[in-house]
Amino acid sequence: MNRKKILLFIVWAFVIAGFIGYMSPMFLSMGPSKLAEAKLPRIYIGDLKSGETRLEKHPMYGDHYSDHIWSILFYKHVNGKIYAWDVPSKNNEVGMPDFHWWRTSGYTCPDFYPAQESDGKYVLKCHGQDNNNQWWHRDWAWYINGENVYGMFSDMLKTNGHVNNENFIVGKSER
Known part of the structure; x- marks a missing residue:
């Protein structure tokens, strides 16, 4: 490379670095x-x-339809990790x-909590329900990560928020 190309490369490197330095306060704010x-x-x-598990009224969402409301289902795993779903x-x-x-x-479940299956995985499902004869009752099962076990129903909706000390801050993702 000749001197002209080297000088041009250095000038453009300073221009780009200067632009990034000039714009960074705006992007950080x-x-x-x-x-x-x-x-x-x-x-x-x-x-x-x-x-x-615990069910709490969702502080950011309004009513659902057909007399339902949006709530947050909390679950504290035996390893201490806390999960939250809408x-x-x-x-x-x-x-x-x-x-x-x-x-x-149209069906509600009074006892929706995880239980350890024979393969060692924890599965959220409805326990003690009087509609066990319904064809879809078996498919109402989700792994702890919110994924439907059988793929028949959609995955659970993770609540946007995170745990800070003893509080769950709704609407703030972890950074």
């Missing part, structure tokens, strides 16, 4: 403010015991899906 993050709703889950509910019972979680089947 595009996130939500500390005040906006402080105003996000929090749900206390510090008393959630290992292996326990589910329809009615009278503190999980509204079971009609292929998709945003459309309920």
Whole structure:
């Protein structure tokens, strides 16, 4: 390479580096403010015991249809990890899906919690339900990651949020 090409390369490298340095404050300031993050709703889950599930009214979503509301189903795994899913509910019972979680089947489940299967995997399903003879009852089963076991119904909807100390901050993703 001759001197002219080397000089041109150095000049363009400085131009690009200068542009990035000049624009970086603008791009770094595009996130939500500390005040906006402080105003996000929090749900206390510090008393959630290992292996326990809890249904809480969703603070950001409104009513579902057919007398259901949107709720958050929390589950604390035996390893300490906390899972949260958006589910329809009615009278503190999980509204079971009609292929998709945003459309309920009309059936509610009072005992929707995970149980360890014979293969060692934890599966969320309806226990003690009086409609066990319904053809779709077997397919109402989801792994802990929210994926439907049999592929018949849609996967569970993960709640946008994360755990901070003993609170679940709704609407804020982990960075």
